[in-house]
Amino acid sequence: MNRSETFIYLLSKKPWTDYEWEKQTGITRATFGNNRKNSGQNVKAKTLEVMSKVCGFKLVHVNAKDGINPNDENASFELEENKFKKIRIGLFGFGRIGRNIFRIGYNDPRFEFVAISDLGDVEAMHYLLMRDSIHGAMNDDIALKGKDLIYGNSSTRLLPGAAPGSIPWDAFDIDVVIDSTGAYRTREELQKHMDSGAKRVLVSKPPINDIDRIVIQGINQNEIQAEDKIISTTSSTTQVLALMMKILDDNFGIERAMMTTVHAYTSDQPLADAVRSDLRRSRSAVENIIPNETWAPDYVAQLMPQFEGKISGIAMNVPVANGSCIDLTTEMTKMPTIEDVNQSFQKSSTSDLAGLVRYTEDPIVSSDAIGGGETMLFDSKATMIASEKLLKTVAWFDNGWGFASRILELAESYTQLERA
Structure with missing residues (x-):
């Protein structure tokens, strides 16, 4: 042909x-x-x-x-x-990230979703999968029969949600458990998945204590080992910040940096004012711009030690459902021109970071990032330099879809490493 x-x-x-x-x-x-x-x-x-x-x-x-x-x-x-053994996946948590992972991978011949565990009842799990307020209705017909999702020649068992250790993953012959609850971040908690028969655990939040590895594609994915069993994929914000810092540092050198992530509201924020231990986050997500802490600088410095003590930042949660950005201000070792900066991101988007970085010269807004499979969308029109001292760059991202894609890619990378 x-x-x-x-x-x-x-x-x-x-x-x-x-x-x-x-x-x-x-x-x-x-x-x-x-x-x-x-x-x-x-x-x-x-x-x-x-x-x-x-x-x-x-x-x-x-x-x-x-x-x-x-x-x-x-x-x-x-x-x-392609004739290969599918990666058998167990999803632990079927919220936004879990549903995105399923939508991306259910029709992919590399993956098989064997079981999903969530606190919701099966009718609600099926309903929210089929009708997403951000990404729209699914094109394919996925039926709910009893406790199983049925699609084509495949089926996925829906299980009641509980704490790690409650699901006998060995009974389902699971290759990897993806914990997307966001609730369990210590080795001791995540180890319970392993004790219940999981061969490997990927967690969609940064860990609180030491685990086997923290991985960001484009930064350190070449360091993974078959012996890694409990792995964090950090967060969508952390991944974007790491790529921006890498490109700028590799090309021009960074002395210090300050970032602000302008982030869509999240499911743990109330629609109306409600009592929370975090006073700012007790205010309505849809009525306010809410300052918030971000883990991203700390974990970037952990993976990229050259930035230790040189980067800090804040999050601002805003009243949009999806489409976020990082506004990064950097003091450079060598101050480039705006054209040089934009060219460095454009080059990365077609070379070593292709598929992770997308570059645009269009006058985009937050909704233009929704549904993008890349980690970040670089906004060349937003690049600025102040008094030849400070550089500002902006990158947009879908705070669920691209991140979910990276999780599945990492699951495949570990499986290929193990089967080699």
């Missing part, structure tokens, strides 16, 4: 909208829209490779040995069906 034929065939395998393709692949919906218009005549081989992967195929460039470039008109391809 040529590029156009391959593109059309892959589209037929997953009847998604361009928005769904973007969420599943990290490739922009505009790219899919443009390629649809000309039936894939100008589609890039890299796009076909990513599409093939999510459809369960390996893209083979059959005439590469003849010196034909994969993006040439005469390039020819075959699709080989």
Whole structure:
């Protein structure tokens, strides 16, 4: 098949909208829209490779040995069906992050969601999965039959929620438990998943004490070991801040930094004023801009010791349901121009951090980040320099979707390492 034929065939395998393709692949919906218009005549081989992967195929460039470039008109391809053992996943917690993880991965041939544990009743779990106020209704039909979600030839058992250790993960032959409750952050608590038969635990919050590893893709994913059993993926804010700091430091050097994350409200904030131990967070989430603490600087400094004592920050929770940003102010070793800064992020988005960093020159706002599969969306129009002393950069992010994608990618990385 040529590029156009391959593109059309892959589209037929997953009847998604361009928005769904973007969420599943990290490739922009505009790219899919443009390629649809000309039936894939100008589609890039890299796009076909990513599409093939999510459809369960390996893209083979059959005439590469003849010196034909994969993006040439005469390039020819075959699709080989991937035959691999699926990663058996148990979800512990089915809130926003848990549901995003399921939506991203349930139709992916690499993953099998065996069981989900949550405090909610099964009807509510199914209802909130199918009808999301931010990401919309699901296109595919997923039925609830008794205590099972049924979709295609697959099923997922829904289990009552409780504390770690209450679910016999070994009875379900689980490869990895993803704890997305946000409630359990110590080794002692998370170890109970292991004691109940989980082979590995990924937790979607930064830990309180020592665990086996903290991982941020683009920063230290190459350091993971098969012996790691309890791993934190930090938080969406921490991941964005780490990537911004890395790009700026690698290119120009950072002396010190101050960050503000302007963050969508979260599910633990009240809609109306209500008693909370944190007085500021006792105020209405939809009526106020609320100053809040953030863990992000501390964990970035932990993973990147060169920033120890050089970075601090604050969070401001604002009355939007999704779409957040980091406003980062840095004092540089060498002050670049605005053009140099933007070029450094643009280069990273197409090289070593492709798929994690997206770059735009559009005049975007917070809702434009919703549904993005990348970790961060760099806003080149917001880059500023003050008195040749301070640099300001801004990056947007969906505070659930891209983060959920990174969790699944990390689960796959550990499984590949173990099966190698």
